[in-house]
Structures are given as structure tokens and as C-alpha cells.
Amino acid sequence: DAKTTQPPSMDCAEGRAANLPCNHSTISGNEYVYWYRQIHSQGPQYIIHGLKNNETNEMASLIITEDRKSSTLILPHATLRDTAVYYCIVRVAYTNAGKSTFGDGTTLTVKP
Amino acid sequence: NAGVTQTPKFQVLKTGQSMTLQCAQDMNHEYMSWYRQDPGMGLRLIHYSVGAGITDQGEVPNGYNVSRSTTEDFPLRLLSAAPSQTSVYFCASRDQGRNEQYFGPGTRLTVT
Numbered sequence: 001d002a003k004t005t006q007p008p009s010m011d012c013a014e015g016r017a018a019n020l021p022c023n024h025s026t027i028s029g030n031e032y033v034y035w036y037r038q039i040h041s042q043g044p045q046y047i048i049h050g051l052k053n054n055e056t057n058e059m060a061s062l063i064i065t066e067d068r069k070s071s072t073l074i075l076p077h078a079t080l081r082d083t084a085v086y087y088c089i090v091r092v093a094y095t096n097a098g099k100s101t102f103g104d105g106t107t108l109t110v111k112p
Numbered sequence: 113n114a115g116v117t118q119t120p121k122f123q124v125l126k127t128g129q130s131m132t133l134q135c136a137q138d139m140n141h142e143y144m145s146w147y148r149q150d151p152g153m154g155l156r157l158i159h160y161s162v163g164a165g166i167t168d169q170g171e172v173p174n175g176y177n178v179s180r181s182t183t184e185d186f187p188l189r190l191l192s193a194a195p196s197q198t199s200v201y202f203c204a205s206r207d208q209g210r211n212e213q214y215f216g217p218g219t220r221l222t223v224t
Contacts, residue, residue: 032211036213041200041218042217042218043116043202043204043216043218044155044202044215045215046211046212046213046214049211049212087154087155102147102154102156103154104152104153
């Protein structure tokens with residue numbers, strides 16, 4: 001599984017868009033980008049995933065660059081409840097995690 | 113549906129003791145996994161299973177055993193607990209045809 005790089009922490013004002021970057025320059029052609037988040041002490045929660053097209057669901061949007069070497073998770077109107085650690089993971093779809101890990105993620109703090 | 117459940121929520125062991133962490137899911141998911149999360153770090157995969165009777169090692173399998181006799185249950189056994197196994201343990205499951213994993217609430221284990 002490709003390795004990902006995320007900034008350790010970010011702040012965002014409540015009501016504004018939160019843009020969380022992820023670098024995955026060694027991604028392979030059949031690997032998807034997944035995003036999860038972990039609110040303090042809870043189990044991680046799935047947010048969204050994509051291959052090469054931009055994706056949107058009720059929680060967030062995922063923008064993947066044309067060369068697929070990086071992506072951005074967008075929370076359009078961040079709330080205090082979005083404060084969490086956000087993990088970017090790259091792996092082949094429809095397979096188990098294999099030997100991949102969640103890495104250290106980005107701690108997003110939404111401030112009033 | 114209860115989703116993914118884990119017991120116990122908290123456990124304290126002495127070095128050398130053995131125990132089993134329980135994980136169950138009621139979503140009929142084929143894939144199940146065990147992760148550990150050390151303080152301030154991301155999740156690391158211990159073992160996983162792609163169906164009843166089939167298990168495989170993840171990134172950090174040493175000191176742990178698993179079995180999968182039913183679709184619903186995926187227990188994690190610590191053979192001889194060590195202080196290095198102090199961690200929070202998360203169980204997750206996934207449907208074969210979908211990408212998102214569902215995580216349990218975690219078991220907080222302390223080995224003294």
C-alpha cells in the first residue's frame with residue numbers, strides 16, 4: 001500500500017470550509033484514496049473514498065489531482081463536532097487493509 | 113443493528129497473563145480486522161480475516177492469535193501479556209462488496 005503524508009495539525013473557524021491535504025506520490029493505478037476520522041477516544045468513522053474523479057457525499061467532498069499524487073478532503077461548513085483526527089489511506093479497493101496502517105493523521109481543531 | 117461490539121471496554125492485566133478480547137458484528141460482513149492504537153499514534157493492523165475459517169497477519173501480529181469460527185465473531189487472544197501491549201484495541205468489519213469499514217468502540221488494555 002502507498003504511503004501517505006498529512007500535516008500533523010490544522011485549525012479551522014466554525015462555519016468555514018476545512019481543507020485537509022494528503023500527499024500520496026507513490027500511489028498505484030489500482031489504489032483508491034480513503035478518508036476516515038476519529039473523534040476523541042471513539043472508533044474511526046468512514047468519510048469518503050475515490051479513485052481519480054472528485055467525489056461528494058453528505059459528509060464531505062474529495063478532490064484528487066489529475067496525476068493522483070495528492071488529494072484534499074473538504075468539509076464545506078465545519079462545526080465544532082468536526083474536531084477530530086483525519087486519516088488519509090491509500091489501498092486497493094475491495095480488499096482488506098492488508099499491511100496498511102492509518103498513519104498519524106491530521107488533527108483538525110474547529111474553533112468558534 | 114448493534115453494529116460492531118467489543119468487550120470488555122477496559123482491562124488491566126499483569127505481565128504474563130493471557131486474555132481474549134471479544135469482537136462481534138451483526139451486519140453479516142465477511143471481512144473483520146483488529147487494530148491497535150498507541151497513545152498519540154495512528155492505527156496499526158494486527159490480524160484480519162476475509163471470512164469464517166480464514167485469517168492472516170497484519171503489520172504487528174507478534175504476541176496475538178486470532179480465529180474466525182463464525183462470520184459474526186473475531187476474538188483476539190493475548191498469549192502472554194507484556195507492557196508493550198498496553199494500547200487501545202479496535203475491531204472493524206466490512207462488507208465484501210463495499211469499501212467502508214465499521215469500527216467498534218475499542219478496548220482499553222493496560223498491562224502492568
